[in-house]
Amino acid sequence: MKFRALMQDPQYMREFQAIVATLAKLAKDCVMILGPRQMHFIVNEDQSSTASPLVWASIAAEEYFPEYRMEAALPEHEFIVLSMSSASLGRALSVLRNVGTNNCKFKLQRIQFPCISVIATVLLSSSTEAREVVHDVPVSIIPASDWPAYVVPKVPNSQLVLSLPTLRLLRSLIDKLKNVSPSLEFQVNIDGELNVIATSEMSTVTSRFQKLLLRSLEASQQEASCCVDSRKASAFFGSLQVSNDELTIGIDRDHSIHMQIDVRQDVVLHSILPAVCV
Incomplete structure (x- = not known):
């Protein structure tokens, strides 16, 4: 199971951060579904709040990521499904609002726990050298047997x-x-x-x-x-x-x-x- 992605365009990075910030305002947790050519985020109705709506985002990988690689655990699996704190992911991505952020890498890895590492290269105003800002966001890997509970919602028919x-x-x-x-x-x-x-x-x-x-x-x-x-x-x-x-x-x-x-x-x-x- 592998996932790596790279963002380089400042506008795309800010848009991506804004999408995750929207989800973080709605629910404590979110689900990330990584496919070969598309990424989805889903926040279901928060059980602790009757005022939380169902919201999801669908992102074509080629729109935001000049480099995008996803390999599922088994050849017959089409996705990697992860659950994480939307607030933690939002905090990790807040660095993308900075003007001096040159790029941002995402990597699924295991340190002491499974995590999505958010690695941003930032040029500080007080220095001529770029520095890496790293946030490791803990994730839970959803097994394939539980995937039916995490299907991307369908857009309803509208009159x-x-x-x-x-x-x-x-x-x-x-x-x-x-x-x-x-x-x-x-x-x-x-x-x-x-x-x-x-x-x-x-x-x-x-x-x-x-x-x-x-x-x-x-x-x-x-x-x-x-x-x-x-x-x-x-x-x-x-x-x-x-x-x-x-x-x-x-x-x-x-x-x-x-x-x-x-x-x-x-x-x-x-x-x-x-x-x-x-």
């Missing part, structure tokens, strides 16, 4: 998919609406309109967004709506550290809402908010 307005605006709005109602109803229609509705015993608050870009549409569908837990919606938007504003919402009527952020081609952050009964 309507719209591009959303800026993250900052939605983050502020939903953070306020969660104090009005325990659930939020998202309504979309083919005219590019999104309504976010919070209902309480005393009032109903509707926030309307118009002239949004229609991304996809199932035949004969005019509109779709779904009610979700307001705390889970707020947790997702509040956790986002990525700077990209390309956010879409897809509604599978009365089943779930699918949020998707395209950080770049083949680098995507997903979240599924399940429907709640009102």
Whole structure:
């Protein structure tokens, strides 16, 4: 079982760090699935928090890593599956925010314990020589017999998919609406309109967004709506550290809402908010 990877582009390193920082805000632990050409991170609903949504990231290795090598334990195995502290990985990657970081290597190894070693080469402002900053993040290697519990989630079918307005605006709005109602109803229609509705015993608050870009549409569908837990919606938007504003919402009527952020081609952050009964 072997894994090695190298990042060199400063922008890609900052994006990678922002994705992991987003996951670290949502749950204590995450799962890393290493495939031959793709890397996935998954945070399931945190059992200690009813407000933690399901979020995962899919990253094409060739987008971020000019060098990427993965060898599974057995030839018939397609993946390496690891569990680790998302906070520990986030702290190890915080060095990637530094302007002087030239590259970052990842290596799966066993020191006194299995770990992902994060090795960043940093040029300090006080010195002309680059130095290596090393963090060893402990991991648990998930045996193949347990892999069915760690499958990458499937994107649900959506009747309507719209591009959303800026993250900052939605983050502020939903953070306020969660104090009005325990659930939020998202309504979309083919005219590019999104309504976010919070209902309480005393009032109903509707926030309307118009002239949004229609991304996809199932035949004969005019509109779709779904009610979700307001705390889970707020947790997702509040956790986002990525700077990209390309956010879409897809509604599978009365089943779930699918949020998707395209950080770049083949680098995507997903979240599924399940429907709640009102």
